Amino acid sequence: MSGFKKFLLRGNVVELAVAVVIGTAFTAIVNSFVKDVLTPLIAAVGGQPDFSDLKLTLGRADFTYGNFLNALIGFLMIATVIYFLVVNPYERLQNRFFPKETPDERECPECLSMIPKPARRCAHCTAEVTPVTDQATSAP
Known part of the structure; x- marks a missing residue:
């Protein structure tokens, strides 16, 4: 029982x-809108005036596609409001306050182990590699 209690009281x-x-x-607000x-x-x-009344009759079957149109528009x-008012500003704040760090390492082309960017020789396989400078890795 204590495990369940801990689960319920976790922050997430x-x-x-x-x-x-x-x-x-x-959702209720947007549906009303x-x-x-x-x-x-x-x-x-x-x-x-109201999409919910739209329907298509084939034989004896009625397809009320108007309700679907209302649900689709909703x-x-x-999705639009969530993206522009929540996701987009959140990503901007994340990028502003927690910028992605550029890695200090790269893969050796011979043995695929991680080596420092300025290295001239791989410490694992001793293959000669061309050093990478920050200017060479930055995109134009």
């Missing part, structure tokens, strides 16, 4: 629970 489980609750609330704002704007151009809106 609590963070995940908070994320699910916030995500659910955010799609239904009450975006769909009427599209209807003003296309003439259809998904695209959620």
Whole structure:
């Protein structure tokens, strides 16, 4: 039982629970935005006020593709907002405060072991290698 208690009290489980609750609330907001704002704007151009009424009848089967269109628009809106308001700024902050370090080592072309960039000879296989300077490795 104590293992289960430790699992529940770990930080990432609590963070995940908070994320699910916030995500659910955010989904409700975006779905309302799609239904009450975006769909009427599209209807003003296309003439259809509510996509949920759209259906295709083949024989005796009804395909209600309008609900799918509403769900698709909602998904695209959620994905767009999440990318531009969460993922993109987070990646910028990560790159600004925690820049990726350039490796100080490289592979020996003969034995594939890791050697320092300025090395002229591999310490493992003693093959002669051309030293690499920072200017040679930087992209133009």
